[in-house]
Amino acid sequence: MxxxxxxxxxxxxxxxxxxxxxxxxxxxxxxxxxxxxxxxxxxxxxxxxxxxxxxxxxxxxxxxxxxxxxxxxxxxxxxxKVEVIERDFPLLSAKEINTTIKKTLRRPLVVVGACIGTDAHTVGIDAILNIKGFAGEKGLEYYSEVKVVNLGAQVLVPELVERAREEQADAVLVSQVVTQRDAHIHNTTAMSAAFREAYPAGTVPLLIAGGPRFEEGSSAVLGVDRIFGKGTTPSEVASYLVHAVAQRAGDATTRPTAPQEQQ
CATH class of the missing domain: 3.30.30.60 (D-lysine 5,6-aminomutase beta subunit KamE, N-terminal domain)
Structure with a gap:
């Protein structure tokens, strides 16, 4: 049956x-x-x-x-009763991604990535950022309209925040593989808090965390914009970045301004 x-x-x-x-x-x-x-x-x-x-x-x-x-x-x-987090953005081709970035930002999209804390496992972050990519797809370095700054492994959160500010990052990607004693949760939460303390409200870069042990749908709890789990490909991350950046740009242009006082 x-x-x-x-x-x-x-x-x-x-x-x-x-x-x-x-x-x-x-x-x-x-x-x-x-x-x-x-x-x-x-x-x-x-x-x-x-x-x-x-x-x-x-x-x-x-x-x-x-x-x-x-x-x-x-x-x-x-x-x-099984709950599934559906992808809420379209998958785009490399040409569509580059074209959208040009139209939306009119400059390269800046992405800073790192493994934070004591995590020395760079395979995941390299698979997304490096041009060699993953699963037959090129990494974000391949996209002509994306500037990638890969800081590597064991990066302290204050160093990540400082470099993101220097590069005027649009997005920050962190990879967490080490999960003993929920290290990935503690590190990601601390990273999110540090960025929100260092940036004025509404100017924090997109914060994205990835790793095999993150729970889908936990982004709000961890204070990040998106969680990506195992099997994520570079095109998924790139498509999300374009979607989120375009959405932010749209929100900025449609946000009402405070009414001026009459003279």
Whole structure:
């Protein structure tokens, strides 16, 4: 029976349709022995896996063990309750992006990018900014009407703010891969607060954060304009920048001015 015939309720698929089989991995702070394996199965049972099969256990140093457990759960997925953040801007070609920037700004669009805090993983930011790009697409350096300033890794927030001001950045892109103890959330929130403190109201550059562990729809909570997750391509970022810059320009031209006092 297809998911359409069932309505909007489905179950995980393992060996056969509707068997509810899933596989999970986790680490416990305990040396690898029979007691540790029993603890892993106890945890799996409390997670609702029944029966649960321990398929892999490996010591991680002297005091931790990594496990993989396979088993069945009774939980259902209600598809009509799944919330999806839809893209609210059109994907543009490189020619359309350059043309729109020329028409809207009449100068190059300036983008400053960096990995902030202690994050040294530049693969993500380089994939978006560098001309070699990602997934067969050229990075933002490829666009003739985009000026890219890539500051690299482990950039302190005050340094990022200062450089953005020097370059008169239209947008600031930060990449966060390290997520231990929610470092990506803390760093992004601190970055947003620093920019809003350093810039007059209404003049803060577009603030964009990207990384594999950001939650879709969390931009307002983090104080940024946009969140991009894993699999994002350079053309998506470029198209969003053009959309957001054009929207800001339109807001500026249509914003009512304060009425002058009569003489």
């Amino acid at each position: 297809s998911s359409t015939e069932q309505g909007s309720v489905i179950r995980p698929y393992g060996d056969m349709t509707g068997d509810g089989m899933i596989q999970v991995s986790f680490t416990l702070p305990i040396p690898h022995d029979k007691r540790a394996e029993g603890a892993a199965l106890q945890l799996a049972a409390k997670m609702g896996m029944s029966p649960a099969l321990l398929v892999h256990a490996k010591a991680m140093g002297d005091s931790h063990t990594f496990f993989v457990v396979y088993g069945s759960v009774s939980h259902l997925v209600e598809l009509d």
